[in-house]
Amino acid sequence: MVSMFVLALIKNVVHTRTFSFTPGGLVSFGTFTFLDSYSIYEILIFLVMGIFGGVCGAIFVKINALLTQHRQKFVTSKYAKILEAMLVSFLTTSIGYSFMWLIRDCSPLAFTTNPHPLRLMCADNEFNSMSSLLFNTPERSLRTLFHEPPGTFRVTSLAVFFVVYFFVACITYGLSVSSGLFIPALLIGASWGRVIGIWMNSSYPESFPHPGKFALIGAAAQLGGVVRMTLSLTVILMESTGSVLVGLPLLITLTVAKYVGDFLSEGIYDEHIGLSSLALLPWEPDPLSSTKRAHDIMCSPVIFLSPCMRVGDLIQKIESNPHHGFPIVEGPIDPARFSYGTLIGTISSEHLGILLKHRIFLNEDGTPAKSLTFDEYDSAYPSYAKLKDVLSQLTEEDMEATLDLQPYMCEAPYSVPETMTMNRVYPLFRLLGLRHLPVVDGNNQLRGIITRKDLCRYRFSTVGDGFRVEELVFSRKMTSSANFRR
Numbered sequence: 001m002v003s004m005f006v007l008a009l010i011k012n013v014v015h016t017r018t019f020s021f022t023p024g025g026l027v028s029f030g031t032f033t034f035l036d037s038y039s040i041y042e043i044l045i046f047l048v049m050g051i052f053g054g055v056c057g058a059i060f061v062k063i064n065a066l067l068t069q070h071r072q073k074f075v076t077s078k079y080a081k082i083l084e085a086m087l088v089s090f091l092t093t094s095i096g097y098s099f100m101w102l103i104r105d106c107s108p109l110a111f112t113t114n115p116h117p118l119r120l121m122c123a124d125n126e127f128n129s130m131s132s133l134l135f136n137t138p139e140r141s142l143r144t145l146f147h148e149p150p151g152t153f154r155v156t157s158l159a160v161f162f163v164v165y166f167f168v169a170c171i172t173y174g175l176s177v178s179s180g181l182f183i184p185a186l187l188i189g190a191s192w193g194r195v196i197g198i199w200m201n202s203s204y205p206e207s208f209p210h211p212g213k214f215a216l217i218g219a220a221a222q223l224g225g226v227v228r229m230t231l232s233l234t235v236i237l238m239e240s241t242g243s244v245l246v247g248l249p250l251l252i253t254l255t256v257a258k259y260v261g262d263f264l265s266e267g268i269y270d271e272h273i274g275l276s277s278l279a280l281l282p283w284e285p286d287p288l289s290s291t292k293r294a295h296d297i298m299c300s301p302v303i304f305l306s307p308c309m310r311v312g313d314l315i316q317k318i319e320s321n322p323h324h325g326f327p328i329v330e331g332p333i334d335p336a337r338f339s340y341g342t343l344i345g346t347i348s349s350e351h352l353g354i355l356l357k358h359r360i361f362l363n364e365d366g367t368p369a370k371s372l373t374f375d376e377y378d379s380a381y382p383s384y385a386k387l388k389d390v391l392s393q394l395t396e397e398d399m400e401a402t403l404d405l406q407p408y409m410c411e412a413p414y415s416v417p418e419t420m421t422m423n424r425v426y427p428l429f430r431l432l433g434l435r436h437l438p439v440v441d442g443n444n445q446l447r448g449i450i451t452r453k454d455l456c457r458y459r460f461s462t463v464g465d466g467f468r469v470e471e472l473v474f475s476r477k478m479t480s481s482a483n484f485r486r
Contacts, residue, residue, distance in 0.1 A: 050253040054260025057225020081176035145190040162191040186219040193218015224257035228267035285426040292422040298448030312399035345409035350384040361401035
């Protein structure tokens, strides 16, 4: 950000616009003068476009998911990723030149408002409509579809561009290079939306004088069908057009596209999160998991700590189990019966690192050799020292010392009974932002622990008269699955 500010400041000085504030690179699709009003029957057209956008978005997500699975399986080395990006770039350029040569969509210069149109393979007084879409920046191509007057593009050219760009965007998103999704999705939708606008303009020229209105609605429908967002996209597109009147049509279109797309597939971001096996909790638990209880999903046996521990034993547990938190128990322990003592608190690995870093050990008589003030305890947040670095600084003498965890543990941790249903465990865990949730029996004996990975480890989907359960293995980023009947 600082470098961009300095660069912009120097650029203004060079161009003799010292200390002037300009909009610069803000996203703008231009002024839509033809969007001053719309009729009630146009809402029905927008609804149909929203349905089509949701279907196209779901198809886009499905195809891209298949390509991503192929990449995860075969394109693994860094050289393969570089080669794939080069091949996709070569393929995109080759397809663009081939279709521009095959479809010479030449239109008179009077049909364009661009002062410097591309005239490839056309006469002196003509410009190539296909090249103005394929060989311009995506932002300029998008503004062209929005604002160029009727007669600039033929339906055939737009249909070919829609198919080509749909295919190119599908294979591009997911490459190991920076590639966008926002503008390409808008461009895909604007192309088929402009086709609808051309048909409406040719049939009812007085009612629909400009096809750019439908290009904008088509762009919103396609983007909503891919990313499945409504309010945020409505505000973004409304600000990009500079017109408040388009808010209601955009919101209606995006809402329809979202729900139609959700009926057919997940959104593009949710799909990639699932393919990457990331432990990200959805808003609600899967309805098919309502019969599960806490003892069905908890981790057991549990890695637990004692109130007072030898430092060497504590480090051995930390190094062999790199968890972010540990329950602290006391009393008799019977692992054969999955009873790990009475739960008295929890402590995070970050706080263990603070105690070890400051060497808060006990003397031989059991009194603390050093106390840790609240400021010292709290000042480490949020940049905690790496536990590996702290452990490397401990001496052999430190390993034989004793550490009392009771003054620094959380004495009232959230816990749930082992019979609590998944429908109650899930919102408690998610809404409170927990990382660990101990599971206890009626006597407060620790039986297990639930983490975020345990809650989203199983993914359910219906298959015929039964359902399919996928168990995600997060550490290896792979999935194993099994089929079950209802």
